[in-house]
Amino acid sequence: MIYVIGHKSPDLDSVAAAIVLADLKNKLEKTDEYIPAIAGEPNKETDCCVGKFGFKMPEKLETLKGKKVFLVDHNEESQIQDGFAEAEIVGVIDHHKINFKCEKPIEFKNLPWGATCTILARQYLNKNIELNKNLAGLILSAILVDTVITKSPTCTDIDKEVIEKLAKIAVVDDWKAMGMEIFKVRGAVAEMSAEQIIKNDFKDFAFKAGKFGIGQIETVDLNDFSAKEESLTAELAKMQAEGGYHSVILFITDIINEGSKFLVATSDADAMEKALNGKLVDNKIYIPGILSRKKQVVPMMTEVFDK
Numbered sequence: 001m002i003y004v005i006g007h008k009s010p011d012l013d014s015v016a017a018a019i020v021l022a023d024l025k026n027k028l029e030k031t032d033e034y035i036p037a038i039a040g041e042p043n044k045e046t047d048c049c050v051g052k053f054g055f056k057m058p059e060k061l062e063t064l065k066g067k068k069v070f071l072v073d074h075n076e077e078s079q080i081q082d083g084f085a086e087a088e089i090v091g092v093i094d095h096h097k098i099n100f101k102c103e104k105p106i107e108f109k110n111l112p113w114g115a116t117c118t119i120l121a122r123q124y125l126n127k128n129i130e131l132n133k134n135l136a137g138l139i140l141s142a143i144l145v146d147t148v149i150t151k152s153p154t155c156t157d158i159d160k161e162v163i164e165k166l167a168k169i170a171v172v173d174d175w176k177a178m179g180m181e182i183f184k185v186r187g188a189v190a191e192m193s194a195e196q197i198i199k200n201d202f203k204d205f206a207f208k209a210g211k212f213g214i215g216q217i218e219t220v221d222l223n224d225f226s227a228k229e230e231s232l233t234a235e236l237a238k239m240q241a242e243g244g245y246h247s248v249i250l251f252i253t254d255i256i257n258e259g260s261k262f263l264v265a266t267s268d269a270d271a272m273e274k275a276l277n278g279k280l281v282d283n284k285i286y287i288p289g290i291l292s293r294k295k296q297v298v299p300m301m302t303e304v305f306d307k
Contacts, residue, residue: 002090003067005037007074008081009202012046012182014038014073016142017116018058019050020135021072021093024120027129034070037061039081043200045145045186053138070107073116075100078204078211093119095154096294114159115146121162136169141182148218148255149179153295180220183255187219194228194235198250205298209268209305210246213239216293218253222261225252229263233283236265246305247272251290251297259288275304 004022006014018036025034036058042050050057061067065083070091074080076099091107092100095116100108111119117139124131143163147155150163167175189197202215219225225232232250240248247266254260264283266272277300278285290296 001068002034002070003037003061003064004034004070004072005039005061005064005081006072007079007203008039009199010038010040010042010046011073011145011201012043012049013115013117013142013146015042015046015050015058016138017072017093017120019055020117020120020139021070023135024123024129025070028127035059043186044188044192045182048185049138049141049182053134053141055134055138074203075110076205078206095119097298112156114150114152114155115143117142117146118159118162121166122158125162125165131169133170136166137172140166140170140172140175141178144175144179145182145186148253148291149176149183151255151258152292154292183218183220187217187221187224189217189219189224189228194231197225197228197232198235198239198248203293205301207246207301207306209271211244212301212305213243213245213248214293214297214301215248215250216253216260216297217250218255220254220256222252222254222257225261229284233263233265236263236283240265240267249297251293253291255291257288258291259286260290261286271304275300 004018006018015038022034022036026032038058038060063083064081064087068088068090072093075092075094093109093116095111095113098110113119121139143159147159150160163175172178197217198215200217205212236248250263251260262285264272269280273280276285
């Protein structure tokens with residue numbers, strides 16, 4: 001048995017990629033040994049989309065110890081589920097920067113596209129492997145989220161080409177409208193706690209300056225978060241203190257106006273202001289044009305904190 005699993009704090013691309021790669025591998029290798037899994041509680045839009053397209057949420061693994069695993073949508077040690085040091089990693093498919101080492105040759109595919117699901121979709125399409133309406137819909141939803149409905153700087157022409165093809169297979173007449181509906185679910189925060197909002201899409205990063213936690217949530221209206229900013233900044237400070245973080249960041253992305261508001265808890269405000277290229281006021285700053293953690297925020301942090 002080989003578990004296909006995404007990163008901690010699973011988002012839609014990581015969960016969908018686990019489901020999709022398990023299906024793809026089982027079809028290609030004519031087996032049933034690949035099993036999708038998740039490394040934590042899924043966020044709202046992931047739960048919604050997985051169910052909408054007729055799939056069951058994969059099994060949650062508390063540890064990878066003693067298991068064979070295929071990693072999707074991540075390769076950094078800080079994002080891999082606990083117990084990975086005592087697991088047998090047989091492969092990786094990802095679209096993030098490479099920060100991975102392994103003592104033996106494994107299957108490893110990394111492409112600079114907007115979503116891991118784009119990489120997997122291309123394999124179905126190029127190899128003429130069966131791709132039904134529901135599977136196409138799930139893959140499409142993941143790509144739309146990761147590329148912010150093609151607005152993100154991570155989005156490539158290949159992502160756009162795959163989106164169009166998947167929309168036809170999934171019988172989606174207006175994929176932009178579909179993407180907006182997903183982001184409305186993603187940004188519906190009225191009943192979410194501060195911790196749930198921060199951890200909705202949250203990743204740890206190990207820089208030379210220390211451990212960083214960076215969360216992102218997208219919305220169609222930043223005003224929806226105004227009443228929660230005080231509780232969010234308090235929760236960020238709590239996470240920083242209790243989790244041994246150098247800094248914990250939540251950036252709230254306005255996908256309509258294409259910019260992000262950053263809420264920050266940090267042990268070095270001067271360096272953080274240098275990284276963000278602006279002045280923090282009450283631990284907050286709005287930066288126009290910021291949409292991507294991978295392509296924009298992490299490089300900004302790396303430039304200052306990983307030298």
